[in-house]
Every structure is written in structure tokens, then in C-alpha cells.
Amino acid sequence: MTMSFDILVVGGGLTGTAAALGLVQQGWRVGLVEGAPAAKLTARLPDAHQAADFTPRVSALSPASERLLTELGVWPDIRSRRHCPYQRMEVWDGDGTGSIEFEAAELHTPSLGAIVENQSVVSALVAGFRDSDGVLIDGRTVVRWEDQDGRQALTLDDDRSLTADLIIAADGPQSRLRQWGGLPTREWDYGQEAIVCTVETTQPHGFTAWQRFSPTGPLAFLPLQTDEGDSHCCSIVWSQDTDEARRLMALDDNAFTAELEAAIEQRLGPIRSLSRRYSFPLRQRHAKDYVRPGMALIGDAAHTIHPLAGQGVNLGYSDVRVLLEELQRARRTGLPPADRLLLGRYQRRRKGENLAMMAAMEGFKRLFARDELPLRWVRNAGMRWLDGQSPLKNRIAAEAMGFH
DSSP states (O other): OEEEOSEEEEOOSHHHHHHHHHHHHHTOOEEEEESSOHHHHTOOOOOOSSGGGSOSOEEEEOHHHHHHHHHTTOHHHHHHHOOEEESEEEEEETTSSOEEEEETGGGTSSOSEEEEEHHHHHHHHHHHHHHTTOEEEESOOEEEEEEETTEEEEEETTSOEEEESEEEEOSOTTOHHHHHTTOOEEEEEEEEEEEEEEEEESSOOTTEEEEEEOTTOOEEEEEEOOTTOOOOEEEEEEEEEHHHHHHHHHSOHHHHHHHHHHHTTTTTOSEEEEOOOEEEEEEEEEESOSEETTEEEOGGGTEEOOGGGOOHHHHHHHHHHHHHHHHHHHHHHTOOTTOHHHHHHHHHHHHHHHHHHHHHHHHHHHHHHOOOHHHHHHHHHHHHHHHHOHHHHHHHHHHHHTOO
8 A cells, every 4th residue: 555645754753743734734745654653642741730740851942933833823732731931041150250141121022932841842733733634644663765766655664655755854863764865974972961850949940041051061940830830840951971970860869959959059949859860862963965856854863963052943943944935935836845956945044054053052062161271261251241242142142042
């Protein structure tokens, strides 16, 4: 049995579901292939009344990403589930006196972004995709890809065959489609692991995102809200050199909490409770090319970066936005979705921006990892200077938020 489509999206995560929904709304015949069952993809989040109730995977969505989700018609659904907009961000050097603050009010915007649990976003997007007559092929994995004279063919693990003019690979950092398509990557280990969990603090977070840099890596406290609107919970992302991360993960909850309180300098008072902890290694990866005949990479299949600025998902949503714009142009002019010039434009528009962000994150990581006194002085003096230059500081923030 063969199912035929205009476009097949492989990967039902944050970027794949957004691309699939946008494409079916444009009128393409779209199939979305995802290994997880539909019931898991569309499950509503359990109520959250304390730290342990939140799901561990969260994203800091920029206003530009919120706009994309609004245009796709799912942002009201996401907001109705659970999300936490934040109005301030405070960043400081734990080994110095430099700090910088960003305020939504100075940018004349309601918020700098929103912290949202990934499951909430995926669930809303998949529900929208199915309501828009998209074909969800769930609980199945792709075992083979072939280019059959310009027509792309996928074989699933149940021996079904799917064909399309264009395959969009959104199957994550270890993308099998990227490998099958012969699209090599440049990659290296950061030598760090990220520890994630949820905490409840004594003081409310004040709808502020907090980030402290240290020589062994950055620590972020991202604000969350319970279903009752309580503002004492934060999602933490603590990126540390591998040996230090493993030492922290081996501690019992009381000892880990004590170290976490010290690392954040008790900005939010003592930590009342702690959820289960998870850790994962950090690796930078960038595909040398995002496209080949009949295939395009988006999101983590094309690039992964250090989480220190929380920009990974926002870069992925910028990929989605640009690819949707190019495919909408094809739809209007009667071009096939795998048109070579169209895919080339997508790559040119996205590759430079992604490389620039990756270089900036690598620069930040290396700058704060150095402990020499002259560098510490320059680093802290630079942060203090930039904090006092409101127009420049706000322009940098606006760029990061997608206000072009």
C-alpha cells in the first residue's frame, strides 16, 4: 500500500508539527510521520500545583515564535493550557560585578517571551493539524528513504510506503534522514552537561528570567506559573562542565538544593522543593547544507546550539517561518514544493542567521569560561557599560526577540 502526498514531514516535535500545520493550511497534501502514538502527542498536561507536577522539558518562546504560533491559530489553545510570560531578564557574572537587565517596558512590548512546557505546544499543534485535514501517521518509524527519479519514497516499519515531492526532516539532532540524504555536519562536544528540573522557591520569581554565569557554565531560572497562578516555581537549566555536572547529579536532594541555592546566590530565597532531576550532554551541530533535491532540514535536524540563551527552539521556528514563506510562494506561482531555487532561497535565508547565533553562543561560553583577571575585568566592565547604553541594549534585545 502506497500513500501519496505533496509534502511529508518526518518528526512530530516542536518544529515538525508547526511546519506540518502551516503547510496543510496552505493547501498542500501533507503527511506527518511520528514514532510516538497520537494519544501521547495530544495528551493534555496534568494539573500543576507544585514543582514536581511540571513536565521537565520547557522552552523560552520569543515574541517572534509566539507570532508564528498565533498565525497558525494555536497560541490561544497554548495560553489556555499553561504558560508564563516574563517581563524582565537579569544576567550577571557570578565571579564579578557585571550585570545587565532587560525590561519589556523599555521595549514597549507586553513581555520578553513566555516559558511554555513543550508538551503543551506539541499537543496544540497536532490537534490543529488533524483538524485541518492533515494525515498523521503515528506510532511508526521510517526505516528507508529513496529518491525515485525525483519522487521521494519512505518505507515505514510496518512496510507501508509513502511518497512525496518534498521530505522535510524534523527528526531531531540525530536525524536519520539527514544521514541518509548525505548531508554532513560540523559538530563538537561542548564538554558540558545540562541539568534540568523544577524548583519551588520561597520568594516569587516576579516574572523574571534569571541567569548567572560561572567559569564552569551558566545557570538559568525560568519562571513558571501553577494552574492557580502561583509564581514560586521555576524551571532550571544548569549547564556545567561534565565532571561537575555528574558530581551534582550524584548528590542527594538536600545537598543538591544547597549547591543550587548558593549558585543562584539565593536571589529567590531558600528552595522549598525540588522535582526529579535529568541531565543530557551538550553538543553543537550544524549541517553544512540544509537542502538537497527533494529534502529540507529544519530545527534540530539542521542545527543544535548551547542552551545558555534559550534560542534553540526560536531558531527552529524561524526555519519554519521562512520555509512556509517560500512554499507559499511556490503554491501561488504553481511551482512544485521541491523546486531547486525555492529550497536554495530557504537555505540562504536561514543559514547565515543560524551561524551568527551559534557563533555568538560559542563566544559567550568561551568568554565566561575564562578566569584570567584581565578578561574578568573586561567582561564585567563590558556588561556594566552595555547595561547603561539603553538604546543599544534594547536594540540587541529586540533582535534576539525577533523584532526586525
